Amino acid sequence: MAQQANQALPNGHPLEEYVIDRQLSLGGFSIVYLAKGADGKQVAIKEYLPNSLALRTDGQVMPIISAEHLGAFRYGMKCFFEEGRALARLSHPNVIRVLNFFRANETVYMVMEYEHGRTLQEFIQKHQGHISERFIRGVFTRMLNGLREVHSHKLLHLDLKPSNIYLRADNTPVLIDFGAARQTLSTDQPMLKPMYTPGFASPEHYGSRKDLGPWSDIYSVGASMYACLAGSAPQAADERLKKDSLTPAMIRWDGQFSDRLLEIIDWCLNLNHLYRPQSVFALQKALVETVTPPQSKSSPHWLNRFVDKFKKAEK
Amino acid sequence: MRFTIYQESRQGGRANNEDRTSYCYSRDALLMVIADGMGGHHHGEIAAQIAVQTLADSFQREAKPSLADPFRFLQKAMNNAHHAILDYSSRRRMKDSPRTTCVACLVQDNVAYWAHAGDSRLFLMRNGRVVAQTKDHSRVRLLLEEGMITEAQAAVHPDRNKIFSCLGSPTPPEIEFSRKTPLAHGDVVLLCTDGLWGVTSGELMAVSLKGANLLQAIPMLLTQAETKGGPHGDNLSAVAVRWEEAYVDEASSAISTQTMALNEVTTRLEEFGRNPAYKSDLSDDEIERAIEEIRSTIEKYTPNK
Numbered sequence: 001m002a003q004q005a006n007q008a009l010p011n012g013h014p015l016e017e018y019v020i021d022r023q024l025s026l027g028g029f030s031i032v033y034l035a036k037g038a039d040g041k042q043v044a045i046k047e048y049l050p051n052s053l054a055l056r057t058d059g060q061v062m063p064i065i066s067a068e069h070l071g072a073f074r075y076g077m078k079c080f081f082e083e084g085r086a087l088a089r090l091s092h093p094n095v096i097r098v099l100n101f102f103r104a105n106e107t108v109y110m111v112m113e114y115e116h117g118r119t120l121q122e123f124i125q126k127h128q129g130h131i132s133e134r135f136i137r138g139v140f141t142r143m144l145n146g147l148r149e150v151h152s153h154k155l156l157h158l159d160l161k162p163s164n165i166y167l168r169a170d171n172t173p174v175l176i177d178f179g180a181a182r183q184t185l186s187t188d189q190p191m192l193k194p195m196y197t198p199g200f201a202s203p204e205h206y207g208s209r210k211d212l213g214p215w216s217d218i219y220s221v222g223a224s225m226y227a228c229l230a231g232s233a234p235q236a237a238d239e240r241l242k243k244d245s246l247t248p249a250m251i252r253w254d255g256q257f258s259d260r261l262l263e264i265i266d267w268c269l270n271l272n273h274l275y276r277p278q279s280v281f282a283l284q285k286a287l288v289e290t291v292t293p294p295q296s297k298s299s300p301h302w303l304n305r306f307v308d309k310f311k312k313a314e315k
Numbered sequence: 316m317r318f319t320i321y322q323e324s325r326q327g328g329r330a331n332n333e334d335r336t337s338y339c340y341s342r343d344a345l346l347m348v349i350a351d352g353m354g355g356h357h358h359g360e361i362a363a364q365i366a367v368q369t370l371a372d373s374f375q376r377e378a379k380p381s382l383a384d385p386f387r388f389l390q391k392a393m394n395n396a397h398h399a400i401l402d403y404s405s406r407r408r409m410k411d412s413p414r415t416t417c418v419a420c421l422v423q424d425n426v427a428y429w430a431h432a433g434d435s436r437l438f439l440m441r442n443g444r445v446v447a448q449t450k451d452h453s454r455v456r457l458l459l460e461e462g463m464i465t466e467a468q469a470a471v472h473p474d475r476n477k478i479f480s481c482l483g484s485p486t487p488p489e490i491e492f493s494r495k496t497p498l499a500h501g502d503v504v505l506l507c508t509d510g511l512w513g514v515t516s517g518e519l520m521a522v523s524l525k526g527a528n529l530l531q532a533i534p535m536l537l538t539q540a541e542t543k544g545g546p547h548g549d550n551l552s553a554v555a556v557r558w559e560e561a562y563v564d565e566a567s568s569a570i571s572t573q574t575m576a577l578n579e580v581t582t583r584l585e586e587f588g589r590n591p592a593y594k595s596d597l598s599d600d601e602i603e604r605a606i607e608e609i610r611s612t613i614e615k616y617t618p619n620k
């Protein structure tokens with residue numbers, strides 16, 4: 001079924017205290033604009049406008065939402081609120097900052113700090129197969145700082161992929177697009193079924209989702225690293241569950257990157273979530289491989305856990 | 316599957332041998348196990364025997380001819396072995412349960428999976444180099460990792476036999492799993508007890524096993540180690556396999572299906588908009604409240620505004 005694409009608001013259009021400069025992207029769920037605030041500062045504004053449910057034709061401002069679609073439209077709005085809620089609580093240099101949230105034109109808008117740069121996906125496409133190990137380690141280590149912050153708020157991103165990792169001009173990464181982010185421990189409301197992206201979504205995304213956890217985002221991190229080397233997305237997890245034809249990184253790039261990096265990628269891409277790094281910290285630790293400096297005092301708690309093994313004792 | 320395999324256990328200078336080794340294979344899967352019974356606890360050899368037996372029995376039951384989930388198999392079988400030891404000691408009303416280390420490795424579809432508790436080791440050797448090995452659950456390894464002692468100090472450290480995870484102790488074992496590791500043609504996987512690795516480094520063994528016939532090279536290594544261990548040397552055991560196949564790519568058509576261009580990747584809105592379950596009667600009031608809540612959170616978390 002062909003779908004008519006939504007029209008963006010025109011350049012120069014005033015929206016609350018902002019003026020639209022131009023459209024940055026048009027997705028199935030939303031449109032992102034570059035705009036200017038009253039203080040002249042540039043911002044990025046994300047407009048909730050799901051293609052299949054709301055239609056804005058050329059020259060219109062108000063989208064048309066049929067009565068039949070209103071329920072689904074409002075359901076999606078709930079997801080958009082989740083994104084706002086998630087981001088509002090996060091204040092971290094590697095996570096996009098949300099500045100404002102408002103309602104207008106029958107829909108809702110999220111205002112973010114505007115970042116100059118490009119997505120990791122654009123970077124991968126430009127440098128097909130020529131991304132250095134140093135770059136990968138650098139970008140992912142810092143990106144994981146942001147993800148750690150996300151997880152420490154009991155949130156999961158759930159849509160990590162190169163097109164949702166933004167690179168500033170100096171290549172520092174920023175996590176964007178929390179459209180699928182969910183609170184892990186909210187028991188009061190049923191978990192909204194988030195969207196996912198084939199190739200980057202973990203196997204848990206496809207199942208009952210009760211197994212979703214930090215390790216699910218970690219799978220996506222592994223898939224994103226894999227994509228940096230391959231230049232394209234790895235085989236989708238649901239297909240891998242049927243017949244796994246994903247060549248391990250250890251085999252595919254043997255000798256071209258350090259064994260350690262390749263091993264880490266394969267570790268993250270384990271289909272069974274129990275055998276992936278269980279926390280971002282564990283993954284980061286493996287990725288930076290810092291030599292732990294000598295410590296002056298030992299912690300006594302683990303000393304007690306030792307059992308004697310008097311194997312060498314003579315009988 | 317194509318491989319050569321060899322196992323041997325020696326008493327060293329001890330009065331009895333508390334090491335146990337085993338391997339078994341089906342058409343499509345191979346299991347190798349080594350357990351080192353702990354002498355300070357009576358009947359270490361019983362614990363080692365139960366461990367090796369339990370793993371081998373599980374394999375014979377489940378590998379028909381391959382295992383659905385190799386890691387899960389290892390996890391279950393090692394836990395079962397742990398409980399079997401505890402059951403044994405409670406049936407005999409033993410004051411102190413016998414204990415053992417355990418390292419086990421499964422190979423299936425040219426991929427190796429291993430798990431261990433304690434200080435018996437697995438080394439994966441490729442082209443005369445150690446490319447992966449288990450990390451001992453021992454106090455000296457922790458001290459080494461924290462930089463408190465050097466390798467040389469570790470080798471003679473009085474606590475070098477103290478381990479913090481084993482099968483059969485009242486506290487459940489900490490079982491550590493490997494990553495899913497594809498094997499290349501000629502790879503050697505060596506499982507051994509500390510009687511061997513304690514006197515011969517993994518690097519040295521990798522060099523002497525490079526391209527060698529395991530059926531001759533392993534007994535030689537054991538003899539050398541036994542000599543080095545001296546008249547009071549520890550029990551020493553090894554199971555080694557040389558893999559004669561490689562993890563190969565599936566037909567090249569597999570590649571074309573997996574390499575979806577990045578720019579074709581679309582976010583799938585799962586049933587959203589079509590499934591009647593995904594509807595909401597969010598009222599205008601609720602929308603206002605949600606926005607209010609988000610705005611006040613932004614306020615709260617915006618530094619110096």
Ligand SMILES: Nc1ncnc2c1ncn2[C@@H]1O[C@H](COP(=O)(O)OP(=O)(O)O)[C@@H](O)[C@H]1O
Pocket residue numbers: 024025026027028029030031032044046096112113114115116119163164176177178179
């Ligand atoms: N804060 C921002 N600064 C600059 N560009 C942005 C910002 N937020 C989004 N974009 C651009 O818009 C695109 C889509 O945004 P995203 O939040 O991922 O929405 P979608 O749900 O449509 O994927 C991004 O890939 C990026 O190019």
Ligand SMILES: [Mg+2]
Pocket residue numbers: 163164177
């Ligand atoms: Mg996006």
